[in-house]
Amino acid sequence: MALDGSARRRKAEEAQATALVDLVDGVVRVRVVGEFDLATARTLDAALAEATAAGADVVVDLTDATFLDVGCLQLILSARRAVLEAGHLLTVEHPRPLVRRLVSAIHVEGLLGAG
Secondary structure (H helix, E strand, O other): OOOOHHHHHHHHHHHOEEEEEEEEOOEEEEEEEEEEOOOOHHHHHHHHHHHHHOOOEEEEEEEEEEEEOHHHHHHHHHHHHHHHHOOOOEEEEOOOHHHHHHHHHOOOHHHEOOO
């Protein structure tokens, strides 16, 4: 089955955006790598759902995230609400300046952890 141009482009974009979920010392770590926007948001959403379902504190590590749009930040905030409702914490580590500005603009500075 041949992929049309938009499907090939979507597959390439998803390959450039990964979210790896690991359990380390009782904490779920979501390592976000690449550019996350509308085209790649489902990759982040799936990783956050997996992390939220683990029933533990969650750390979202943005060290290797080269871009994160406001829609993806909303996904993180939704996951944070679910994690908090379960009695755990979700923090974001190592955000780039753009993410820091977005977080400040929507007044959720408590989302940011170390880095």
